[in-house]
Amino acid sequence: MIVVAQGDSSSGESIPMLLRIPRFFDPWGGYDMIGFGDILFPGLLISFASRYDKIKKRVVVNGYFLWLTIGYGIGKSTLY
Structure with missing residues (x-):
């Protein structure tokens, strides 16, 4: 699902269908993905x-x- 949302890199197409929202209080600096x-x-x-x-x-x-x-x-x- 993540590969589909980020686009196919082998053909050179990149359609950003995914928003990455940073987690502010995460000690590891992670992020949430919202489609x-x-x-x-x-x-x-x-x-x-x-x-x-x-x-x-x-x-x-x-x-x-x-x-x-x-x-x-x-x-x-x-x-x-």
Whole structure:
């Protein structure tokens, strides 16, 4: 999976489909890898929820957008 995300080096193609986020409090200086799927699909869900809330004329607290955004932020902050 990592080889696919980083691209094939034998053909000279390199498509960066992987984001490397450094771990700030790691004594060994490691990093987390986040693929575009980890950003794209939840982002689409959040944007669809925002549109749905606007169509149904819901208040921010009673809609889905705020709670999906909070859940996404908590999920990404606790990667490993």
